[in-house]
Amino acid sequence: MKLKTGDKVMVITGKDAGTESVIERVYPSSGKILVEGVNTAxxxxxxxxxxxxxxxxxxxxxxxxxxxxxxxxxCGPTRIGYRFDDKGKHRICRKCGGDLR
Ligand SMILES: [Zn+2]
Structure with missing residues (x-):
């Protein structure tokens, strides 16, 4: 799972496509995430x-x-890349190369 609680994400498919919100919870075993105000039932x-x-x-x-x-x-919605240094693995934006949170 590349995503973490507190990440800002944009929904790209489904009825909430285009919504930007924040991850409330991740479920690594099922590959699912809970996003604030998204997929509300x-x-x-x-x-x-x-x-x-x-x-x-x-x-x-x-x-x-x-x-x-x-x-x-x-940059807005992007893909996650990785950068490694002596402190470990960092998630970066694939477009600008900047660190993601
Ligand atoms: Zn970027």
């Missing part, structure tokens, strides 16, 4: 006691990591 919530009346709530559902591109602060 309406969920019917049962009333749970007096405080929670129930009703319909919006819930973000995970999408496949291949459906997004990382967003470089200079």
């Amino acid at each position: 309406k969920k019917h919530q049962k009333p749970l006691g007096q405080q929670n009346q129930g009703g319909i709530i919006d819930r973000d559902m995970p999408i496949d990591a291949s459906n997004v591109m990382i967003v470089c602060s200079k």
Whole structure:
């Protein structure tokens, strides 16, 4: 998994194509990610006691990591490359070569 929590990404396929948002969670075993405000499903919530009346709530559902591109602060959506130095592996933008977060 090249993507990490907190990465800025753009959705490239599906009903949310073109949306830019931030990764809330990654699921490395399934290759899926949860992106804030993307692939939102309406969920019917049962009333749970007096405080929670129930009703319909919006819930973000995970999408496949291949459906997004990382967003470089200079170039916009880009592909991830790697750079190695004595501190280890760094993710870079393939367009400008700048470090990604
Ligand atoms: Zn760039």
